[in-house]
Amino acid sequence: xxxxxxxxxxxxxxxxxxxxxxxxxxxxxxxxxxxxxxxxxxxxxxxxxxxxxxxxxxxxxxxxxxxxxxxxxxxxxxxxxxxxxxxxxxxxxxxxxxxxxxxxxxxxxxxxxxxxxxxxxxxxxxxxxxxxxxxxxxxxxxxxxxxxxxxxxxxxxxxxxxxxxxxxxxxxxxxxxxxxxxxxxxxxxxxxxxxxxxxxxxxxxxxxxxxxxxxxxxxxxxxxxxxxxxxxxxxxxxxxxxxxxxxxxxxxxxxxxxxxxxxxxxxxxxxxxxxxxxxxxxxxxxxxxxxxxxxxxxxxxxxxxxxxxxxxxxxxxxxxxxxxxxxxxxxxxxxxxxxxxxxxxxxxxxxxxxxxxxxxxxxxxxxxxxxxxxxxxxxxxxxxxxxxxxxxxxxxxxxxxxxxxxxxxxxxxxxxxxxxxxxxxxxxxxxxxxxxxxxxxxxxxxxxxxxxxxxxxxxxxxxxxxxxxxxxxxxxxxxxxxxxxxxxxxxxxxxxxxxxxxxxxxxxxxxxxxxxxxxxxxxxxxxxxxxxxxxxxxxxxxxxxxxxxxxxxxxxxxxxxxxxxxxxxxxxxxxxxxxxxxxxxxxxxxxxxxxxxxxxxxxxxxxxxxxxxxxxxxxxxxxxxx
Ligand code: PEP
Ligand code: MN
Numbered sequence: 001x002x003x004x005x006x007x008x009x010x011x012x013x014x015x016x017x018x019x020x021x022x023x024x025x026x027x028x029x030x031x032x033x034x035x036x037x038x039x040x041x042x043x044x045x046x047x048x049x050x051x052x053x054x055x056x057x058x059x060x061x062x063x064x065x066x067x068x069x070x071x072x073x074x075x076x077x078x079x080x081x082x083x084x085x086x087x088x089x090x091x092x093x094x095x096x097x098x099x100x101x102x103x104x105x106x107x108x109x110x111x112x113x114x115x116x117x118x119x120x121x122x123x124x125x126x127x128x129x130x131x132x133x134x135x136x137x138x139x140x141x142x143x144x145x146x147x148x149x150x151x152x153x154x155x156x157x158x159x160x161x162x163x164x165x166x167x168x169x170x171x172x173x174x175x176x177x178x179x180x181x182x183x184x185x186x187x188x189x190x191x192x193x194x195x196x197x198x199x200x201x202x203x204x205x206x207x208x209x210x211x212x213x214x215x216x217x218x219x220x221x222x223x224x225x226x227x228x229x230x231x232x233x234x235x236x237x238x239x240x241x242x243x244x245x246x247x248x249x250x251x252x253x254x255x256x257x258x259x260x261x262x263x264x265x266x267x268x269x270x271x272x273x274x275x276x277x278x279x280x281x282x283x284x285x286x287x288x289x290x291x292x293x294x295x296x297x298x299x300x301x302x303x304x305x306x307x308x309x310x311x312x313x314x315x316x317x318x319x320x321x322x323x324x325x326x327x328x329x330x331x332x333x334x335x336x337x338x339x340x341x342x343x344x345x346x347x348x349x350x351x352x353x354x355x356x357x358x359x360x361x362x363x364x365x366x367x368x369x370x371x372x373x374x375x376x377x378x379x380x381x382x383x384x385x386x387x388x389x390x391x392x393x394x395x396x397x398x399x400x401x402x403x404x405x406x407x408x409x410x411x412x413x414x415x416x417x418x419x420x421x422x423x424x425x426x427x428x429x430x431x432x433x434x435x436x437x438x439x440x441x442x443x444x445x446x447x448x449x450x451x452x453x454x455x456x457x458x459x460x461x462x463x464x465x466x467x468x469x470x471x472x473x474x475x476x477x478x479x480x481x482x483x484x485x486x487x488x489x490x491x492x493x494x495x496x497x498x499x500x501x502x503x504x505x506x507x508x509x510x511x512x513x514x515x516x517x518x519x520x521x522x523x524x525x526x527x528x529x530x531x532x533x534x535x536x537x538x539x540x541x542x543x544x545x546x547x548x549x550x551x552x553x554x555x556x557x558x559x560x561x562x563x564x565x566x567x568x569x570x571x572x573x574x575x576x577x578x579x580x581x582x583x584x585x586x587x588x589x590x591x592x593x594x595x596x597x598x599x600x601x602x603x604x605x606x607x608x609x610x611x612x613x614x615x616x617x618x619x620x621x622x623x624x625x626x
Contacts, residue, residue: 001052002062002074005037009057017057024051027225029075040076042069042225066260068217070224071231076262082202082230083381084159084178087122089232090264092377094329094336095293097161097266098318099125101308102138103145111300113152115315120322120336123179124149124158125295129165130307131185138306146176153178161204161295167195174199184209184236184271187219197226204295206234206268209247213256220263233257233265234295235286237272246274246311249282254289266293270311276302279313280321287328296321330439330530335377359404361535362386362394365486368510370438372488374533375407378436389485395424398536405433406536412440413530415466417580422594425536425552425623432550432624434535441529442468444520445491445511450500452519457482459490460505468505471523491516540624546600548577550623553613554584554592562593564616572609574599592619600625 005014018039021028026041041052042064052061064074081090089095098121103109113124128145130138141148149160159178164170165186173180179202186192187208196203203223207216220231235254237247249272257265269282283294299305299312313321322336329336361383363371375385386403388394394406408421425432442464446455458465458472459482465472472479484490487506494504495514503519504510511518540546555561569576578596583589601609602625614620 001041001043001047001049001064002031003039003041003052003055003058004060004062005039005057006059007037009037013057017055020055027070029070031075031077040064040069040074042075066217067214068221068261070229071217071220071261071263073260073262078262080229080262080264082232082264084123084202086380086382087159088380089266090292091380092334092373093380094287094291094325094334095123095266096121096322096325096336097123097125097293097295098298100299100305101270101297101312102127102130102140102306103148103162104138104141104306106148106151108300109148109152110155112298112315113156113158115300116298116318117156117158119315119319120326121296121298121318122158124152124156124160125162125181125297126152126160127163127307129163129169131163131165131183132307143172143176146172150176164192164196167191170195170199174201178202179204179232181234182206182219187211187216190219190222193219193222194226197223197228200228200230202230202232203228204232204234204266206236207238207250207253209239211238213253213260217257217261220261231263232292233261233263234268235265235272235291236268236295245272245278247272249273249286251282251285251289254286254291258290264292266295267291268295270295270297270308270313274311276311276313276317279311280317280324283321284324284328287325287334288332290332294325330437333439333441335436335438358382358384360384360386360402361405361407362388362397362403363407364388364391364394364409366488366492368491368507368513369486369488370440370507370531371407371409371486371533373507373509374409374436374438374531377438378407378434378533378535379405391421391424395428395430395536398430398538399428401538404537406430407436407533408536409531410435410534411532411578412463412467413528413532414524414526415463417582417594418463419582421534422552422582423585426592426621430536430538431540432534432626433537433539433541434626435532435548436535437530437532439529440467440524440531441507441522441527442487442505442524443508443511443518444471444503444523445506445516446494446503446519447498447500448515448517450503450517450519454500455479455503455519456501458503458505459484459493461485461487461490464505467525467529468523470525471520488513535626536624540602540626546603546625547598549597549599549601549625551595551597551601551613552592552619552621552623553595553617554590554619555616556618557590561616565593565613568609568612568616569597572599574601574609 026043029040031038098116103126130140161179163181181204184206240248267286297312298318302309302312326336363375397403398406490504491506491510494502575598580594581591
């Protein structure tokens with residue numbers, strides 16, 4: 001039941017209500033979010049609406065319509081993010097768990113872990129207790145396997161997940177692993193579910209071979225009912241009449257689970273298909289369908305694997321798949337930590353410095369802006385964030401050390417470079433230390449009930465007006481376009497004015513934060529609308545590999561002057577991914593060249609490249625390698 005409490009209820013009265021609910025066998029949860037004074041109660045004992053309605057302090061009772069309560073979206077309207085050490089499952093990042101079916105020996109597990117980590121897996125999997133169809137097949141190394149997993153965590157910094165097959169293993173699981181997996185065959189082993197509920201570690205709950213989504217969520221409810229809210233669902237295919245694949249991957253479970261429940265969901269295409277060749281297409285589809293992550297079987301030598309070799313990817317294939325996922329993720333508003341080494345660099349040194357607990361990163365505008373999203377997607381929970389009012393204030397704050405990093409848009413795929421920021425990069429002695437690309441989807445937003453015909457003014461950032469040109473053009477006579485500093489501010493101003501004659505263009509998140517309505521969805525001229533954000537700092541992030549560099553240079557006004565620096569890149573086989581010329585302020589008809597290269601030109605071995613570049617340019621600035 002959802003209980004809406006009487007307005008003005010005091011803390012003491014609420015405390016009495018909670019205890020009385022608990023005395024009647026109910027599990028009580030605050031329904032956080034924006035609604036204060038709302039609690040959820042799931043009862044072991046059968047109680048009807050009247051019982052709750054009569055409790056002191058209760059204004060209204062809304063029954064939860066589904067059989068599962070604590071895991072239902074009604075009980076917890078926001079997405080749950082499960083945290084496993086540094087990894088967040090259910091947020092803006094696609095989390096990839098990879099590793100062999102079973103831990104076979106130390107060498108096999110370590111070799112595979114090094115490979116999957118290299119390609120961007122953020123968690124390691126490997127069975128130590130294997131539920132095998134035949135009693136004569138390899139059954140796993142047992143506790144010795146768990147110890148190897150714990151050593152892998154130490155060595156590679158990857159949290160580890162493994163399956164628990166019996167309640168006897170509870171103590172060892174607690175001791176050695178980060179996430180306890182409940183396998184498909186045990187999804188309805190209720191004693192096991194209650195046991196992992198009590199261990200309290202995050203649980204990866206696989207869907208049973210022939211379980212309905214409702215049964216699956218009921219199993220999650222068992223874990224919750226023991227007080228453990230850290231559940232990750234894993235769709236791994238169900239048994240159907242189809243025999244060309246090992247199981248049938250039910251991708252429709254993703255949007256259904258997302259609607260019914262607040263829990264994160266990952267997909268295991270390996271057990272779903274049973275065939276190596278089918279794993280990548282299904283993994284790509286899962287991400288496109290909205291999965292929060294993937295669990296993939298990878299073996300350094302799958303032909304010799306003791307179990308599930310036929311479905312295990314070769315490390316290189318896994319690398320290729322990660323490249324695809326990296327490209328697909330921004331299309332669905334997410335990000336993959338593809339260059340994991342690079343990212344772990346930023347996280348490893350988040351503490352101490354400047355006497356602060358966490359490093360700080362600044363972005364433009366308020367919460368919900370694309371800059372805020374870019375900041376979250378790059379750093380995750382590893383920094384604290386600060387919102388600043390202008391690009392210059394971000395550069396200043398990084399310069400003075402008030403913040404450690406700044407996140408800035410540098411280029412949009414529809415409208416080109418954001419020159420203001422290039423000018424600041426020239427002016428300030430700071431480095432580009434990272435980049436992140438977001439798909440930018442714009443919506444026309446108004447106060448609830450606003451009709452398109454009523455609109456007289458549209459507020460947004462000028463760049464956004466450009467990106468929505470085709471949508472706005474037919475209305476140029478009725479709608480006055482009002483420029484403001486960022487999209488979140490536009491939405492807030494329209495909310496504050498509260499008039500149906502005003503509308504804003506902004507993101508879905510901004511509309512949600514301000515309780516506003518989307519009048520028209522996806523109004524950017526071209527849906528392939530991406531913005532590339534860069535992260536600036538005083539020093540490059542400590543760890544490599546860095547794969548890209550940005551430079552600015554100018555040449556003398558002479559024939560062949562541009563050819564010479566370009567020839568240096570060509571001779572060294574360095575790929576250029578951007579070349580743009582831009583007028584030098586105050587020097588009519590003279591130009592700077594902005595170049596992005598697929599190489600770390602600041603690494604040892606490239607000194608000669610930089611020296612010859614200096615020779616053939618009259619101004620050169622390396623903006624950073626990242
Ligand atoms: C596994 O992930 O190792 C496994 C046995 O999977 P499932 O329970 O989905 O068959
Ligand atoms: Mn397996």
